[in-house]
Amino acid sequence: MFGCSSGKTDDAPETAPRSRNAAATRQAILDAAKTCFTQDGYEQVGVRDIAARAGVDPALVNRYFGSKEGLFAEAIARKFDLSPLLDGDRATLGRRLAEYVLQKKPVGANYDPLMALLRSSSSEVCGGMLRGAIQNGFVRPLAERLEGPDALARAELVGSTLLGLLVHRSVIGGAEEADNERIVALMAPMLQGFIDGTG
Amino acid sequence: MFGCSSGKTDDAPETAPRSRNAAATRQAILDAAKTCFTQDGYEQVGVRDIAARAGVDPALVNRYFGSKEGLFAEAIARKFDLSPLLDGDRATLGRRLAEYVLQKKPVGANYDPLMALLRSSSSEVCGGMLRGAIQNGFVRPLAERLEGPDALARAELVGSTLLGLLVHRSVIGGAEEADNERIVALMAPMLQGFIDGTG
Amino acid sequence: MFGCSSGKTDDAPETAPRSRNAAATRQAILDAAKTCFTQDGYEQVGVRDIAARAGVDPALVNRYFGSKEGLFAEAIARKFDLSPLLDGDRATLGRRLAEYVLQKKPVGANYDPLMALLRSSSSEVCGGMLRGAIQNGFVRPLAERLEGPDALARAELVGSTLLGLLVHRSVIGGAEEADNERIVALMAPMLQGFIDGTG
Amino acid sequence: MFGCSSGKTDDAPETAPRSRNAAATRQAILDAAKTCFTQDGYEQVGVRDIAARAGVDPALVNRYFGSKEGLFAEAIARKFDLSPLLDGDRATLGRRLAEYVLQKKPVGANYDPLMALLRSSSSEVCGGMLRGAIQNGFVRPLAERLEGPDALARAELVGSTLLGLLVHRSVIGGAEEADNERIVALMAPMLQGFIDGTG
DNA sequence: TATGAATGAGCATTCATTCAT
DNA sequence: TATGAATGAATGCTCATTCAT
Numbered sequence: 001m002f003g004c005s006s007g008k009t010d011d012a013p014e015t016a017p018r019s020r021n022a023a024a025t026r027q028a029i030l031d032a033a034k035t036c037f038t039q040d041g042y043e044q045v046g047v048r049d050i051a052a053r054a055g056v057d058p059a060l061v062n063r064y065f066g067s068k069e070g071l072f073a074e075a076i077a078r079k080f081d082l083s084p085l086l087d088g089d090r091a092t093l094g095r096r097l098a099e100y101v102l103q104k105k106p107v108g109a110n111y112d113p114l115m116a117l118l119r120s121s122s123s124e125v126c127g128g129m130l131r132g133a134i135q136n137g138f139v140r141p142l143a144e145r146l147e148g149p150d151a152l153a154r155a156e157l158v159g160s161t162l163l164g165l166l167v168h169r170s171v172i173g174g175a176e177e178a179d180n181e182r183i184v185a186l187m188a189p190m191l192q193g194f195i196d197g198t199g
Numbered sequence: 200m201f202g203c204s205s206g207k208t209d210d211a212p213e214t215a216p217r218s219r220n221a222a223a224t225r226q227a228i229l230d231a232a233k234t235c236f237t238q239d240g241y242e243q244v245g246v247r248d249i250a251a252r253a254g255v256d257p258a259l260v261n262r263y264f265g266s267k268e269g270l271f272a273e274a275i276a277r278k279f280d281l282s283p284l285l286d287g288d289r290a291t292l293g294r295r296l297a298e299y300v301l302q303k304k305p306v307g308a309n310y311d312p313l314m315a316l317l318r319s320s321s322s323e324v325c326g327g328m329l330r331g332a333i334q335n336g337f338v339r340p341l342a343e344r345l346e347g348p349d350a351l352a353r354a355e356l357v358g359s360t361l362l363g364l365l366v367h368r369s370v371i372g373g374a375e376e377a378d379n380e381r382i383v384a385l386m387a388p389m390l391q392g393f394i395d396g397t398g
Numbered sequence: 399m400f401g402c403s404s405g406k407t408d409d410a411p412e413t414a415p416r417s418r419n420a421a422a423t424r425q426a427i428l429d430a431a432k433t434c435f436t437q438d439g440y441e442q443v444g445v446r447d448i449a450a451r452a453g454v455d456p457a458l459v460n461r462y463f464g465s466k467e468g469l470f471a472e473a474i475a476r477k478f479d480l481s482p483l484l485d486g487d488r489a490t491l492g493r494r495l496a497e498y499v500l501q502k503k504p505v506g507a508n509y510d511p512l513m514a515l516l517r518s519s520s521s522e523v524c525g526g527m528l529r530g531a532i533q534n535g536f537v538r539p540l541a542e543r544l545e546g547p548d549a550l551a552r553a554e555l556v557g558s559t560l561l562g563l564l565v566h567r568s569v570i571g572g573a574e575e576a577d578n579e580r581i582v583a584l585m586a587p588m589l590q591g592f593i594d595g596t597g
Numbered sequence: 598m599f600g601c602s603s604g605k606t607d608d609a610p611e612t613a614p615r616s617r618n619a620a621a622t623r624q625a626i627l628d629a630a631k632t633c634f635t636q637d638g639y640e641q642v643g644v645r646d647i648a649a650r651a652g653v654d655p656a657l658v659n660r661y662f663g664s665k666e667g668l669f670a671e672a673i674a675r676k677f678d679l680s681p682l683l684d685g686d687r688a689t690l691g692r693r694l695a696e697y698v699l700q701k702k703p704v705g706a707n708y709d710p711l712m713a714l715l716r717s718s719s720s721e722v723c724g725g726m727l728r729g730a731i732q733n734g735f736v737r738p739l740a741e742r743l744e745g746p747d748a749l750a751r752a753e754l755v756g757s758t759l760l761g762l763l764v765h766r767s768v769i770g771g772a773e774e775a776d777n778e779r780i781v782a783l784m785a786p787m788l789q790g791f792i793d794g795t796g
Numbered sequence: 797t798a799t800g801a802a803t804g805a806g807c808a809t810t811c812a813t814t815c816a817t
Numbered sequence: 818t819a820t821g822a823a824t825g826a827a828t829g830c831t832c833a834t835t836c837a838t
Contacts, residue, residue: 020815020816020817020821020822020823021822022821022822025822025823040321040323041321043242043243043321044242044321044322044323046806046807046808047807047808047809048806048807048808056823057822057823057824057825058808058809058825059809059810059811059823059824059825060822060823060824061808061809062808062809062810063822063823067808067809068808068809118321118366119320119321120321121321121366121369121370122239122240122241122242122243122318122319122320122321122322123321124243127370130370131370134370150381150385153378153381153382153385154385156367156382157367157382157385157386159367160363160364160366160367161360161363161364161389162363163362163363163366163367164359164360164361164362164363164364164365164366165359165360165363166363167317167320167359167362167363167366168355168356168358168359168362170320171320171326171329171330171333179352182349182352183352183355183356186349186352186353186356186393187356190389190392193389194385221797221798224797224798245831245832245833246832246833246834247832247833255798255799256798256799256800257800257833257834258798258799258800258834258835258836259797259798259799260833260834261833261834261835262797262798266833266834267833267834420818420819423818423819438719439719440719441640441641441719442640442719442721444810444811444812445811445812445813446811446812454819454820455819455820455821456812456813456821457813457814457815457819457820457821458818458819458820459812459813460812460813460814461818461819465812465813466812466813516764517719518719519716519719519764519767519768520637520638520639520640520641520715520716520717520718520719520720521641521719522637522641525768528768529768532768548779548783551776551779551780551783552783554765554780555765555780555783555784557765558761558762558764558765559758559761560761561760561761561764561765562757562758562759562760562761562762562763562764563757563758563761565715565718565757565760565761565764566753566754566756566757566760568718569718569724569727569728569731577750580747580750581750581753581754584747584750584751584754584791585754588758588787588790591787592783616801616802616837617800617801617802617836617837617838618801619800619801622801622802643827643828643829644828644829644830645827645828645829653802654802654803654804655804655829655830656802656803656804656830656831656832657801657802657803658829658830659829659830659831660801660802664829664830665829665830
């Protein structure tokens, strides 16, 4: 393995000397982990990669987080919470959500918890964390805000549709901005339909 | 690693003694690869697993396909084609597609190319293949059948929505059959809307 | 590693807040080391275990004793002295010795130097210490008390026989108390024979 | 870690080119394991040491024996059988046993299963194997040959006494040949006493 | 053509120890 | 004096792949 992702070896911050500072080291590992997991997913990232990106010794990862699994939980899964996104005008929520997953941040953006979770979905070890994170961090909070019948099922459909858009963005392709606009325009009413229960 | 997936070790076809028959060996590897990649995804499957399921020596995988990557390309990505699914009554295509990704049993007994692709999507090495496969095997054939403006974008939305449903099924949770019915009912009109261009 | 031995984590003395008291800290480490080495042997015990049991930082072990090896030497090997056991009625010494190694409870609550030495005997680093400790702390004092020819050889035989019993107790098996009585009865005359020179 | 034991790095056989021969490779690993485990015990020996001594790649150790533990079981524990030693004239068995453990073979002799077991006794992972090996490979066969009461207890005493002599030889010291003779002379009657039931 | 033995780089994790504070 | 952060080598083990037969 080399660096954290393809060729991205030297864009690591590594700015400050930050030595002998536990909190800073911990945070550096956490930041590196967020980036790496977002870009490559749980299985593809090695503890060594994360440590290298954080500029620390690989052993410190285990010292601070117990294991790679624990680090993933702390960096991504445990604090996964998209509910802030849900607050605000209910009538435009569909569009806001579509924009969120299609936002123009480059695919390899530093930290996108949804993307990290998705890219780690093939990992056996993250299975439970994943399910819990998405349910607790998105589906449930959304369902609580929905009115009408089948609130949970509709919330799950919103979630899965967004995951699909995410796959679209990350895998199917880097559409240009113009396309994004169009896609948002097409997608927003569908999502809004689920949200309003009129879908 | 243990066999290919949970307990499915001995239900491998292994039809004939098929020794010293290059074509049959090749096909056996291909079949085993389809099953394994579908069930566990690219990274989770070992060359040994595939070879064991095919009843051949692991070295033959490399002999015939150059590498694990080459095998994936040949077994899944290169011949990925969902266009048969698109033929038939256009008016009910949305529902048929929703049913396809939500059905409990995959289309072939052990082989679901869409699932295989999705489960392998976190692999760096399969990234390129994925894009091409889904574009050429689903999005483009669908777009050709669509009328009205934005045909390609609408086809992409159908594709990404289906991928989202697939993630829903495989990761977020094993909904019960009853739920599936409801989800199909909710999802079908949305997909049909994209298809008809009335979204 | 988990504490020092099976479940015994919290029965550590940890008598006083004892902070900033070099002598007390030193002694706490020493006590913890005796217990840990007795229970698990040199290799199985980590510096961290000892430090945790003593309630101090692992680095202090090195600070005070130079190394894990130095700590073992000071805690166990250098002050190994079983001569008190040898005082008393010579005629019943054989039985007393057999009882000593076969008793269920070690002589000190958590500290049995003979057991500590034995459990550490597989360690390359303790080899030399062991030889010296047993010779100087048991064999020689015993030989000085023996009369007749071959005093040293007879003392060595007593020593090695006791070590054998110890292995019996710790490795071969947990005999029940009843068995212990029988074994003491069988073993005592043999040892007494070596002691009296009538073997 | 360096080689297998102190300085013994280059006395590895490594004579034949023995490449691409599974049986020979397996045996080479087995032989190396016997030597290493005998000299240093289970915990002290690394898979890499054994592989280096056998002149093979470390991965082959796992290929052939599954794990280090499996290798120990196959090399030492599973075929531990001292019963051949027990056949022959019962009247001189005590002396033969004493001679066996005190035999003039150098301490680091290539393979001594009893010594290997003893040196591995501190390992948590070998605990069960050890107990079983000594019970099944020595104590039980001996007990079956004994007459009179307490046959099993007496056999166990013989076993533990021999283990004590082994510790004597390996730890307490390399006595000279003359000493050995004397020790055998002193020990033999004791052992014979247990054997005959007159102890 | 097919086999399976061998390879070597890779993995997460643990350790005693050292060094800056 | 004491702390605890950092270190780096070592651990058992797995992997896709290659090579000799």
